[in-house]
Amino acid sequence: MSIIDAIIVAIVEGLTEFLPVSSTGHMIIASTLLGIHKEEFTKLFEVAIQLGAIMAVVVLYWKKFTDFKSWMFYVKLAAAVLPALVLGYLFSDQVDAMLESPLTVAISLLVGGFVLVFIDRAFKRPEINREEEISFPKAIVIGIWQCLAMIPGVSRSASSIIGGMQQKLTRNLAAEFSFFLAVPTMAAATGYSLVLKDWESTPGVAQKGYELLLSSSENMTAFIVGNIVAFVVALLAIKFFIGFLQKHGFKWFGYYRIIAGVLLLVLFLTGIVKS
Template identity: 40%
Template sequence: MDLTLIWKTVLIGVVEGLTEFLPVSSTGHIILAEELLHFQGPPGKVFEIVIQLGSILAVCFLYRRKIWDTVAGVLKREQPAMRFAAAIVVAFLPAAVVGVVAHKYIKSVLFNPMIVAIALIVGGVAILLIERFAQRPRIKTVDDVDLKTAFLIGLCQCLAMVPGVSRAGATIMGARVFRVDRAAAAEFSFFLAIPTMIGATVYDLYKNWSTLNWDGGAMIALGFVAAFISAAIVVGAFVRFISRHGFAVFAWYRIAVGGIALVFLLMR
């Protein structure tokens, strides 16, 4: 790999890791970044799948104690663990069903920079409105999320299939609408991301199996490491930040990036 390709690969991995769990759309940022950098990954879908896996594993690592305690609790049939696990499963189901049904359409029609730019702007405005009018939280921790609220959050997650909407943004803001505390909304979104992203990764592998190859293994490994490290750094800082300052800064960031991207795309 030449030096230019190395820094582009690292940058794409960092973009994935930094944006996957923030309400700014990692898919949208990857599409825009690859467009701006003229980045071409290895043949097939391995690069995109592996850097996303790096972000997933970062969250699994950071929340390993909670994940282990939940698994152990479910095996022992402890009610708090079973209730939390059930909430995650219920929240996961809507996106799993819609993803399987609409996967081909989403990938072929919606994955373009113009849709990303518009979705970033619209999502930013939505965040500002939700932050302005959200009612006082009634759910303070992830363990308190009931099945009805979990299902409604899961329906919101389906919106994130439009690139630029943001899976984290849709689930966190959806949780805020249903009166979940900011930090709890973010953490529930992180846990929900684990089965959702693993499911999407497995389904992508299945659908693209015939085109997959590991050419460019060094690029793939570099992107994975960059995504893992950047995601591990940003997740904890994000929860602390939004607990104190809310989500408005991310809304304005989305509007700015979407606006700049829109102008750039219209001027080409």
């Protein structure tokens, strides 16, 4: 992976991680078009640069994350992230297999797009507009919804936001809780990929993620630059998303997903993008 490749993929991650359009799906598309999607380091990189996006949330919501008096906030996040941790561990191999399928991404983008077009009409009467009002059971249900994002193209942000709205949260609060939930979810996924997961950059030779990172200066440089770029771009994307959401709702993201899904299907069917 070149530095240019790393910057492009990191920009895609920062732009899409917190929008309901699927960062994983977009990174798969980007790395496929760049011709690096089969590389083992690319797969690790696409997870590892989530660290930059995580820090963007922590910086923007610093007061919330450092208000240790509100301990129930952390309990809710722990409860909400638990379903993803359990299912992610149990079905790790199946998820990895789906990550290599542009067709899965295209279908997920399309289906999710139609859902977002109508989501504002489906949940017209929200009752909860403050994080303190989110109950323990509601947090767990939102966490279960988030598990749908294990299917590439679904979008962690979209699934958790829809789960929040289904639990009577306002769309702005559902989006913010999705941001909060991203921190432990993505931190766990990144930690697993760097410390516990085995990667085969050389056939028959397994390496932990951190060993693969440290195996070359190029990998380390890509990792550092990628996280910095993802952090800066994610900061801007989050601010844009909240403002856009207040004015326009989710339908435009739905239209975008439908167009992106159709284009990816065309690229796949014509052989330009291959699985």
